[in-house]
Amino acid sequence: xxxxxxxxxxxQLEPTIQVDGPMIIIAGAGSGKTRVLTYRIAYLMHKGVDxxxxxxxxxxxxxxxxxxxxxxxxxxxxxxKNLWMGTFHSVFARILRVEGHHLGFPSNFTIYDTxxxxxxxxxIIKEMNLDKDLYKTKQVYSRISSxxxxxxxxxxxxxxxxxxxxxxxxxxxQMGNIYKAYVDRCFKAGAMDFDDLLLRxxxxxxxxxxxxxxxxxxxxxxxxxxxxxxxxxxxxxxRALADRFQNIxxxxxxxxxxxxxxxxxxxxxxxxxxxxxxxxxYRLEQNYRSTKNIVGAANSVIDxxxxxxDKVVWTANEEGPKVKVHRSLTDGDEGRYVASTIWETxxxxxxxxxxxAILYRTNAQSRAMEDALRKRNxxxxxxxxLSFYQRKEIKDVLSYLRLILNPSDEEALKRIINYPGRGxxxxxxxxxxxxxxxxxxxxxxxxxxxxTVQVNINNGTKNKLRDFVTLIESYQVMxxxxxxxxxxxxxxxxxxxxxEFNKDGTPEGVTRLENVEELLNGVKDFVExxxxxxxxxxxxxxxxxxxxxxxxxxxxxxxxxxxxxMTIHLAKGLEFNNVFVVGLEEDLxxxxxxxxxxxxxxxxxxLFYVALTRAEKQAYLTYALSRYRWGKLVDSDPSRxxxxxxxxxxxxxxxPEERRINPMLSADIFGDxxxxxxxxxxxxxxxxxxxxxxxxxFVASTPKNLKKVDALGKNxxxxxxLFDGNLAVGNIVSHMRFGKGEVLKIEGKGTDTKAEIxxxxxxxxxxxxxxxxxxxxx
DNA sequence: CGATTTCGTTTTTTT
DNA sequence: AACGAAATCG
Numbered sequence: 001x002x003x004x005x006x007x008x009x010x011x012q013l014e015p016t017i018q019v020d021g022p023m024i025i026i027a028g029a030g031s032g033k034t035r036v037l038t039y040r041i042a043y044l045m046h047k048g049v050d051x052x053x054x055x056x057x058x059x060x061x062x063x064x065x066x067x068x069x070x071x072x073x074x075x076x077x078x079x080x081k082n083l084w085m086g087t088f089h090s091v092f093a094r095i096l097r098v099e100g101h102h103l104g105f106p107s108n109f110t111i112y113d114t115x116x117x118x119x120x121x122x123x124i125i126k127e128m129n130l131d132k133d134l135y136k137t138k139q140v141y142s143r144i145s146s147x148x149x150x151x152x153x154x155x156x157x158x159x160x161x162x163x164x165x166x167x168x169x170x171x172x173x174q175m176g177n178i179y180k181a182y183v184d185r186c187f188k189a190g191a192m193d194f195d196d197l198l199l200r201x202x203x204x205x206x207x208x209x210x211x212x213x214x215x216x217x218x219x220x221x222x223x224x225x226x227x228x229x230x231x232x233x234x235x236x237x238x239r240a241l242a243d244r245f246q247n248i249x250x251x252x253x254x255x256x257x258x259x260x261x262x263x264x265x266x267x268x269x270x271x272x273x274x275x276x277x278x279x280x281x282y283r284l285e286q287n288y289r290s291t292k293n294i295v296g297a298a299n300s301v302i303d304x305x306x307x308x309x310d311k312v313v314w315t316a317n318e319e320g321p322k323v324k325v326h327r328s329l330t331d332g333d334e335g336r337y338v339a340s341t342i343w344e345t346x347x348x349x350x351x352x353x354x355x356x357a358i359l360y361r362t363n364a365q366s367r368a369m370e371d372a373l374r375k376r377n378x379x380x381x382x383x384x385x386l387s388f389y390q391r392k393e394i395k396d397v398l399s400y401l402r403l404i405l406n407p408s409d410e411e412a413l414k415r416i417i418n419y420p421g422r423g424x425x426x427x428x429x430x431x432x433x434x435x436x437x438x439x440x441x442x443x444x445x446x447x448x449x450x451x452t453v454q455v456n457i458n459n460g461t462k463n464k465l466r467d468f469v470t471l472i473e474s475y476q477v478m479x480x481x482x483x484x485x486x487x488x489x490x491x492x493x494x495x496x497x498x499x500e501f502n503k504d505g506t507p508e509g510v511t512r513l514e515n516v517e518e519l520l521n522g523v524k525d526f527v528e529x530x531x532x533x534x535x536x537x538x539x540x541x542x543x544x545x546x547x548x549x550x551x552x553x554x555x556x557x558x559x560x561x562x563x564x565x566m567t568i569h570l571a572k573g574l575e576f577n578n579v580f581v582v583g584l585e586e587d588l589x590x591x592x593x594x595x596x597x598x599x600x601x602x603x604x605x606x607l608f609y610v611a612l613t614r615a616e617k618q619a620y621l622t623y624a625l626s627r628y629r630w631g632k633l634v635d636s637d638p639s640r641x642x643x644x645x646x647x648x649x650x651x652x653x654x655x656p657e658e659r660r661i662n663p664m665l666s667a668d669i670f671g672d673x674x675x676x677x678x679x680x681x682x683x684x685x686x687x688x689x690x691x692x693x694x695x696x697x698f699v700a701s702t703p704k705n706l707k708k709v710d711a712l713g714k715n716x717x718x719x720x721x722l723f724d725g726n727l728a729v730g731n732i733v734s735h736m737r738f739g740k741g742e743v744l745k746i747e748g749k750g751t752d753t754k755a756e757i758x759x760x761x762x763x764x765x766x767x768x769x770x771x772x773x774x775x776x777x778x
Numbered sequence: 779c780g781a782t783t784t785c786g787t788t789t790t791t792t793t
Numbered sequence: 794a795a796c797g798a799a800a801t802c803g
Contacts, residue, residue: 780802783799
């Protein structure tokens, strides 16, 4: 143990060997908090704390797994495996399997994912004959989610006139009734959604003091990582469990709180010292990850936030190269710039692909990056987005497995009762739902009693329903003896799913088949992995739970040498040698949806801070002057976040000519640009005005005003436009792709002159003149 | 009842 | 641009 402790600096050592009492560690980015957490857990065990009585809550399963491995290296495998470690969701799902019966849930309850929940809400809204444009499932879902995360149960909702009024004012007076119906239906289906895993845990601990006492006694030492991103529900669980022994250690960085949109409450970390007595406070402020330039740039940005704890992150690392800022014309160019830079840097510095990450605000941005990387044959992997387990074909297979385990699972049943086609149509399903609701039973129960129950379904269809029941029951019998893998394979082959997937020979169809194959391999791996662990059952239920709570990051093979592409949210906690933060444009990052209030904007800024601080050696910030959004080419201004960085840490590297290393590779987004025609008379450096704008200014002004400020900045650029003045309103022009059109409007000047042109076929387009090659024909 | 086509919506981030 | 839901037809 001594040998490990000697690896820590003084600031890290103190909290590591502080055993008892409440404590908070404010850990700046890259300050070694994971190391402190792991060593602290090892130290607790070293000091005689029983490994069974330590609960460590992490933000991702991957973080938990890695931490466990590191602890195992110190204290040994057999001890480390007794630790309770995982995300809030997975740990409390595990506990609810055991204790859920107190609340009336079966131990094999299903975990509904977002898709399931929204589908159920969709049917409820339909059944209640509500206007689906007014009650959008997504909005209703997020509203209910925020109720749950704030611990507002259905009962609490109806006891709260303010809430009801707020929903009524928003022209959704039926919210409460939808909420009630949704909760009832989930309960009847033996299902919990993500938020229920926390809400029901709270219910359990509140309503059953003996259960609370049991877990208080069990978890004598509690550690919570990423505490700044806990929501109210999680906060209460932690407080309840830690109440008896008060051995609670939370770690976090208020500057990295980026999940307010799903209920995270930054006040949990800001107020921790008020919540417990005699809190010991530790700060980790030395950054070991990044160069001076990166740390300096990140600090200068986060300084613009008002809401924050006092903390000075510094580093003794080398100065390193400055943060590079690069401007492109389009998102396609941006991708090509990133890809070629990765290519060159890799060559020059002998780096691996995995030394690079491309981070973006929205998943949709991955496409341009992907295209560019593929053309350069740079291996990459996209994390997040539609996760593997949410793909249609995978959900189809999983729905069978879910239904076998829990036949009450309404969403699984509805998904597969007629897939592959069995001649059971929507009308039949609707009648089954009506019958089930009317009798207070599940659809499965109605199906089982189809002969006796009063339902308007003809005999032919009834036969089909009986066949379906027989099929599922035969699987249930098999599940008694077979492994999860044997069962899954049998289901895929015998249900007709395989035939269905085989049917179309399109490339997508082949991919689907491969995905199913991969799922089966995954089940196999799982079963084999579980069999190695003596105490695990290796059964279907556990597999499904893993799947329901898995994130894309968790499925990381880890051994691939690939460039990582992901959203900044997903990148939290990770680090890379070289990081590209792309799409730094107003309305994209910061997102247009997040500029209405100061707190939203500050969260965007923290997100940017997280992005920058992922980089060890070199950070690149890129933006494009126009990009395709919603299928249309849209002009954009550079993100205010670039301006907020102190000049001394950044360097503009937009080259005099757009980089088009290999014109053959750059099928341009316009499809009409001849690369050698693009010329600037001189290097066009974006000039960022450095005048320390107060954040208030951004909040007070409307987005429109902000745009003006930025536009002025852009117009400082010398007029280098070759086309300026050559075109007038009313001209008839010809465009290689869009064909003939008439110039409606010309706006802007200099390099940014744009023309609005009405094409005969393609309709009205706005084009950057410097870029679009137009022939004036009249 | 099922297949095909059209229409409309979507892009903020995720356990 | 891309996907899903609804409308339409067989």
